[in-house]
Amino acid sequence: xxxxxxxxxxxxxxxxxIANTQLTGNLKAVRQNFIDKRAKAVHALxxxxxxxxxxxxxxxxxxxxxxxxxxxxxxxxxxxxxHVHFAADAAEAxxxxxxxxxxxxxxxxxxxxxxxxxxxxLNAYLEANGVIPVETDLGEYIIQLRGExxxxxxxxxxxxxxxxxxxxxxxxxxxxxxxRDLTEKTSLLTxxxxxxxxxxxxxxxxxxxxNFLIAETGTSVIVTNEGNGDLTQILxxxxxxxxxxxxxxxxxxxxxxxxxxxxRSATGQEMSVYTTFSxxxxxxxxxxGPEEYHxxxxxxxRSAMLGGEFxxxxxxxxxxxxxxxxxxxxxxxxxxxxxxxxxxxxxVLTPSLIGVDEAGHLPxxxxxxxxxxxxxxxxxxxxxxxxHWREREFxxxxxxxxxxxxxxxxAFFAKRPRLYALGARIAMKxxxxxxxxxxxxxxxxxxxxxxxxxxxxxxxxxxxxxxWARARKG
Amino acid sequence: MTTSRxxxxxxxxxxIRRSLGVRGDERIRQGIVAERLERAPKGVIPARGQIDQAGxxxxxxxxxxxxxxxxARLAGYDEVPAAIADYLRAxxxxxxxxxxxxxxxxxxxxxxxxxxxxxxxxxxxxxxxVxxxEAGIAETGTLVLLSGSENxxxxxFLPDNHIVVLNAADLVGDLEQxxxxxxxxxxxxxxxxxxxxxxxxxxSGDIEQTILLGAHGPRRLHVLVVGG
Numbered sequence: 001x002x003x004x005x006x007x008x009x010x011x012x013x014x015x016x017x018i019a020n021t022q023l024t025g026n027l028k029a030v031r032q033n034f035i036d037k038r039a040k041a042v043h044a045l046x047x048x049x050x051x052x053x054x055x056x057x058x059x060x061x062x063x064x065x066x067x068x069x070x071x072x073x074x075x076x077x078x079x080x081x082x083h084v085h086f087a088a089d090a091a092e093a094x095x096x097x098x099x100x101x102x103x104x105x106x107x108x109x110x111x112x113x114x115x116x117x118x119x120x121x122l123n124a125y126l127e128a129n130g131v132i133p134v135e136t137d138l139g140e141y142i143i144q145l146r147g148e149x150x151x152x153x154x155x156x157x158x159x160x161x162x163x164x165x166x167x168x169x170x171x172x173x174x175x176x177x178x179x180r181d182l183t184e185k186t187s188l189l190t191x192x193x194x195x196x197x198x199x200x201x202x203x204x205x206x207x208x209x210x211n212f213l214i215a216e217t218g219t220s221v222i223v224t225n226e227g228n229g230d231l232t233q234i235l236x237x238x239x240x241x242x243x244x245x246x247x248x249x250x251x252x253x254x255x256x257x258x259x260x261x262x263x264r265s266a267t268g269q270e271m272s273v274y275t276t277f278s279x280x281x282x283x284x285x286x287x288x289g290p291e292e293y294h295x296x297x298x299x300x301x302r303s304a305m306l307g308g309e310f311x312x313x314x315x316x317x318x319x320x321x322x323x324x325x326x327x328x329x330x331x332x333x334x335x336x337x338x339x340x341x342x343x344x345x346x347x348v349l350t351p352s353l354i355g356v357d358e359a360g361h362l363p364x365x366x367x368x369x370x371x372x373x374x375x376x377x378x379x380x381x382x383x384x385x386x387x388h389w390r391e392r393e394f395x396x397x398x399x400x401x402x403x404x405x406x407x408x409x410x411a412f413f414a415k416r417p418r419l420y421a422l423g424a425r426i427a428m429k430x431x432x433x434x435x436x437x438x439x440x441x442x443x444x445x446x447x448x449x450x451x452x453x454x455x456x457x458x459x460x461x462x463x464x465x466x467x468w469a470r471a472r473k474g
Numbered sequence: 475m476t477t478s479r480x481x482x483x484x485x486x487x488x489x490i491r492r493s494l495g496v497r498g499d500e501r502i503r504q505g506i507v508a509e510r511l512e513r514a515p516k517g518v519i520p521a522r523g524q525i526d527q528a529g530x531x532x533x534x535x536x537x538x539x540x541x542x543x544x545x546a547r548l549a550g551y552d553e554v555p556a557a558i559a560d561y562l563r564a565x566x567x568x569x570x571x572x573x574x575x576x577x578x579x580x581x582x583x584x585x586x587x588x589x590x591x592x593x594x595x596x597x598x599x600x601x602x603x604v605x606x607x608e609a610g611i612a613e614t615g616t617l618v619l620l621s622g623s624e625n626x627x628x629x630x631f632l633p634d635n636h637i638v639v640l641n642a643a644d645l646v647g648d649l650e651q652x653x654x655x656x657x658x659x660x661x662x663x664x665x666x667x668x669x670x671x672x673x674x675x676x677x678s679g680d681i682e683q684t685i686l687l688g689a690h691g692p693r694r695l696h697v698l699v700v701g702g
Contacts, residue, residue, distance in 0.1 A: 026682075029682055029683040030683075032683075033679075033683045034683075045520060045522075046520075046521070047518050047519075047520045047521070050518045051517070051518050054517040054518045058517070061510075064494065065503055065506065065507050066490050066494070067487055067490045067491050067494070067496065067498050068498070068503060068504060068507040069507060070487070070490075071487075072507065072511060076663065086482050086483040086486050087482060088482040088485055088486055092482055136690065137680070138678045138680040138681070138689060139678075139680035142680065155679065155680060155683070156680075157680055157681075158683065161682055162681055162682055165681060185681045185682065185684055185686060186686055188681055189678060189681065189686045189688070189689060190688075193688065193689065193690060196690065197598065197690075200598075200690075201597075201598050215511060216511050216514065216663055217663055217664065217665045218665075219665050225676070225677050225678060225679070225689070226676055226677065226678045226689035226690045226691065227631050227676040227689065227690040227691025227692075228689070228690040230627075230630070230631045230670070230691065231631050231632070231690055231691070234627050234628060234631065234668065235628070245486065245490070250507070250510050250511055250514075251510065251511060251514040251515075252514065252653045252656075253514045253515065253516050253517065253650055253653060254517070256517075256648075256649040256650055256653070257517040257518065259649070260520070267679065269541075269673075270537075270613075270614045270615075270673070271614040271615075271616050271671065271673040272673070273541070273672065273673050273674050273675070273676060273677060273691070274670065274671070274672060274673075274676075274691065275616075275670075275671040275673075276668065276669070276670050276671070277665060277668070277669040277670075277671075278667070278668055279665040279666070279667055279668075279669075280667060281667075282667060283622075283667050285622065285623055286621060286622060286623065286626075286667055287574075287594060287595035287622075287623050287626045287628075288595045288621070288626050288627050288628045289621060289627060289667050289668060297486075299486045299489065303486055303489035303490045303493055304489060304493060305493070306490060306493035306494050307493040307494050307495060308493070
């Protein structure tokens with residue numbers, strides 16, 4: 001589903017999103033639900049802050065030794081009868097998956113929720129090559145029916161309401177009675193359960209993502225609430241895990257630390273309903289489980305982030321707390337960001353993966369309020385990294401000439417404090433004179449983009465610095 | 475493995491090492507990694523689960539009910555078949571039950587109930603199943619189930635109604651204590667094929683953020699706590 005990024009059109013996308021009242025109405029659920037639930041769960045665990053520090057240290061330690069932990073993980077998977085495939089980029093990851101599907105003559109593939117498969121555009125590729133992918137997470141299933149990308153990394157259909165979903169089910173599930181009642185949300189759920197149950201039982205290959213890869217045991221871990229990931233991986237003959245290089249952690253204990261942060265930060269649960277640890281294929285005497293177990297480990301630009309100013313982003317555990325708390329995301333939703341990863345984590349990660357020339361707008365879509373960093377379970381300094389991207393964009397002359405020259409003009413004065421103070425004094429006096437008798441300006445020459453949305457308060461005639469200096473003398 | 479993939483593997487490792495400024499053969503780094511994998515240090519363990527057995531049992535039940543699971547307490551294993559029959563009757567469900575080959579289920583008085591018992595994995599036709607938990611985690615109300623013929627993993631997900639028997643003696647405070655048990659049973663660095671941590675019945679919040687039970691896995695989760 002990744003398709004061509006529309007990150008370059010971010011401004012137009014965002015304007016369209018804000019004008020879409022149905023979308024902005026649907027997005028209220030993000031603000032109302034996620035924030036309260038997370039706050040309650042965090043409050044109920046006194047050790048939460050200590051766990052954040054612990055999780056951060058685990059990830060930093062792992063990233064500093066990533067080559068060795070990946071080697072240890074690979075060795076363990078092979079020992080337990082599984083296969084590990086390294087994919088340098090999206091094209092290679094897609095080809096590996098198709099190759100495995102072809103070898104077993106797969107017609108349909110069920111899929112658990114996986115952002116990595118979205119990143120590499122796996123569904124479109126499999127479909128073009130005659131293998132039908134069926135998304136089984138309810139949200140992913142809904143957006144697959146609509147031909148859309150997810151608008152949120154853990155709630156992919158959060159931009160839709162139940163009437164829209166009902167419309168899609170009626171359009172696609174034509175084998176069911178057209179007179180059926182779908183007004184209740186539970187009837188939508190029951191219908192999806194029935195339709196997808198057939199797919200689970202028929203699939204030849206199941207593809208899931210991974211929340212963790214555990215080096216100690218060669219285990220992959222998935223976390224779901226629906227149980228779709230489990231049905232995806234235990235029923236078909238072949239299980240393929242898609243993960244990126246930074247998903248590895250050293251031990252079961254390390255995964256356990258981060259699990260305590262993950263569900264609380266994501267949905268406000270203490271544990272998600274299903275946390276599943278999978279190690280290798282079916283064993284002698286096992287009545288169920290896959291006969292083949294493959295892990296595709298994707299780099300796609302991540303190894304280049306190590307050792308630099310964006311390494312901290314590789315601690316991300318994809319909980320979505322940053323976007324759930326982001327005032328920009330609340331207004332525009334996920335699709336406006338133009339690629340797979342929206343919100344603050346996307347604003348930092350997307351330029352790393354597809355280039356700042358392509359995605360330079362995203363790090364600018366921030367008020368720098370800092371809520372994302374304050375709720376990030378991995379303490380990723382998201383605003384700082386957005387600033388790094390802005391600096392790079394400026395250095396590489398990627399932002400518009402007006403912005404660049406404006407900044408240059410401002411910098412000229414900012415570096416000369418006396419001149420700056422003089423200019424400010426003159427401007428304040430002038431504006432106070434012009435605005436005498438009225439509280440605010442409705443418009444100002446050259447600042448129409450600003451005054452279009454808000455009034456500019458009339459200065460009182462003295463700068464803050466001047467006032468400060470006077471008070472200190474006084 | 476094809477040549478191109480071997481090359482990708484190599485190029486990914488070279489890229490990681492170049493970025494980190496390491497070669498990969500440094501004794502000190504290798505020692506640090508080997509030591510951590512061997513020692514598996516525990517991090518922060520919430521105080522909540524670090525209580526006595528009676529406290530753990532009370533917490534487990536509170537947490538299970540908090541995630542919409544139901545709980546019944548039994549004095550001994552002999553009461554399991556009747557408790558299953560009661561539960562199914564109370565919920566207007568057919569008196570059928572699918573189970574694995576767990577020996578703890580073997581000698582129970584199934585014939586004293588009207589239950590139609592069948593044994594083996596599920597192919598998707600079973601409405602009700604019973605499994606035996608390896609452990610229960612009081613901290614979060616989580617049941618731990620292991621794959622194999624004794625308790626097939628398909629029974630945890632395909633049936634509509636999942637009944638899990640938990641021996642009170644298998645209650646632990648936290649997930650870390652489960653790892654200690656798993657290592658004792660399988661050896662350090664080894665795991666069962668599938669280890670499921672189950673915390674409540676299946677649910678989804680994907681329609682307008684409303685939590686609805688019974689998404690793809692069981693609609694109901696009923697726990698029979700034996701002893702304690």
